[in-house]
Amino acid sequence: MKWKSVMATFVLGTSLVSGGAVTHAEVGTDLEGKRDVSHFVKEELKVSKVMSEKGVKQFINKNKNKFNLDANQDLSLLKTEKDELGMTHYTFNRVVSNVPVANSKVVVHTDKNGNVTSINGEFHEDAPRNIKQQKQLNKKDALSLAWEHIEVSREDADKVQKSELGEDFNTLTENSDLVVFHEDGNYTLAYHVELQFAQPYPANWQMFINAENGEVLKAQNVVKHATGTGTGVLGDTKSVNTYYSNNTYYLYDTTKPMSGVIETFDNYNGGYSSLPGYYVTDSGNTFHAEWQKAAVDAHYYAGEVFDYYYDTFGRVSFDDQGATIRSTVHYGNNYNNAAWTGNQMIYGDGDGSTFTYLSGADDIVAHELTHAVTDRTAQLVYENQSGALNESFSDVFGYFVDSEDWLMGEDVYTPGQPGDALRSLSDPNAYGQPDHMSEYENLPNTEEGDWGGVHTNSGIPNKAAYYTINSLGITKAENIYYRALTVYLTPNSDFSDARAALEQSAQDLYGTTEVNAVSQAWDDVGVY
Structure with missing residues (x-):
């Protein structure tokens, strides 16, 4: 089978660090020439030991001109984890006006001595400092618009059944959270709506709805499928826990x-x-x-x-x-x-x-x-x-x-x-x-x-x-x-x-x- 010819190399763009040597993974461009928001940066930086959230934010702010991030305004700590190697990983939500940017994290990694080894994630260097839109919808409004968009009755998806062990099972999960939606360089205040259900068809809807006017900005049913090969159930005998x-x-x-x-x-x-x-x-x-x-x-x-x-x-x-x-x-x-x-x-x-x-x-x-x-x-x-x-x-x-x-x-x-x-x-x-x-x-x-x-x-x-x-x-x-x-x-x-x-x-x-x-x-x- 012949494959159509496409661009085979990635062009590296502007360095994250002015005048500094980024040792790996500078800001890139995608196949259509658009600036990426995702980065992976490794660079030797002489800073005080970083042993806490406060220390991480001080590190970022000392290098504000290099990362184009203001830790106090742009980052909100999500979690801190120490692994078996003694490294600590500080995961932040990237935020605008204290609202998280959808599908975006910034992670700072330190070794056991508190030295920053790398920082990666979605920096969103071009994001606005403030979102000027006025929120007109609430979470309930966004959920209603989401159900309307996919043309499924919530009642049909929200089935409760009693199992043979007497347990009740609810097949519906729904969430609605205020986020900043990013696409094609535009930042929009929106609700991220998740609708997961098993009927009338398997669904894991991920939707973004404009918080100002109710427009559905993006909607995907991302139920993940896999199909396989072979002869089916082979007739082999297995021990099963019952x-x-x-x-x-x-x-x-x-x-x-x-x-x-x-x-x-x-x-x-x-x-x-x-x-x-x-x-x-x-x-x-x-x-x-x-x-x-x-x-x-x-x-x-x-x-x-x-x-x-x-x-x-x-x-x-x-x-x-x-x-x-x-x-x-x-x-x-x-x-x-x-x-x-x-x-x-x-x-x-x-x-x-x-x-x-x-x-x-x-x-x-x-x-x-x-x-x-x-x-x-x-x-x-x-x-x-x-x-x-x-x-x-x-x-x-x-x-x-x-x-x-x-x-x-x-x-x-x-x-x-x-x-x-x-x-x-x-x-x-x-x-x-x-x-x-x-x-x-x-x-x-x-x-x-x-x-x-x-x-x-x-x-x-x-x-x-x-x-x-x-x-x-x-x-x-x-x-x-x-x-x-x-x-x-x-x-x-x-x-x-x-x-x-x-x-x-x-x-x-x-x-x-x-x-x-x-x-x-x-x-x-x-x-x-």
Whole structure:
């Protein structure tokens, strides 16, 4: 397959530091020549030891002319975290008139001695000091406009169902927060509205509504899908953790440390009926029926992914706070997809030709639950390069969970046709993806354009991950990737930022040899 020619290199723009030598990742421009808001800066600066929020703000203000930030006006502390290396990470919201700029963070990193090692995130150097618009809407108004825009009745989405264990489940989550919305150099006071529900269709709507006139500035249903390859549920016997109550065994796992539960439901092919559905049960604790196989795999692999993150990184569920992991199988009729809806997993049965039971692939489950991890950490915006990174990190951790081959979803794609897959980290071209910036697909940021090609251009960072893993091995590579995702990446990070984040993570954890391996991997895919 031939790839259309696109710009293959990124042009570095104005340095963040006047007269100073920025050692890595200066302000860049995107493929359309627009100035980025995301930066990753490393520079030797002689400052007093930084040991607190106050110290960080003093550091920034002493270098105000270099960062073009006023810490007292432009930054609001979100959290402070000290990691196992003794480094401290101060995460700030970028604010205008004390209102957070949407999808924007600034993170200052210090070593164990309080020396600033790097600062990265969305600086928004050109943002106004004040927002002059008058807020005419309140949160309730914004929510009403959001429901009206998507043409879904709140009552239809807000279904409460009593489970067989007597629990009530509400399938709707809705939030509305005042933010500053940024697009094409314009800053607008807006409400960020989130609508997550499972019916009448799986949805995770992310919407921005002008707080002055009610205009819908942006609306995306960012339910993240994954499809796989292979032969479906293989008939292998698994041990599953169950729960016994009233002479009945449930696929309900309470064994995970410091955690909620892992629970699995059956929707009986009711795509428009109430989710999460009904608990999968058996009177003899032997889940061997055909209709139970998809549930067994969903349940088992959810536990496997939990164990991977906990055993490898000490992470307790996808939110690191022990959140319940909920899965529903037999969703829809011949539904050729799986999805993380923002609060649970759903799995279709496939049509028997393109796919079989989609819960039957552990890398699909790992891919989707990694989207949940990303939602709670880097919060990579699901469009263009940040969206491609969102997809790529899910593929990469899908590989770490299932490292027998470089293929994604091979167990459930085209049953009866062994050897094919949905994607490949080692050979993205084989499945219609680019593996170098010279093949980058500059697609429109629309649903038809896959939000700027998030499932297409993810082949480039996937190939960089392949080179990195081959060079360093799985253990070092997974530690580097996890640290980059949870410490350094921010919502609008692009490929160049990802390279910088991975290099910095390699430096933090290991040293020069590993940094050079990461650098070479990204050189090999044309990201500099």
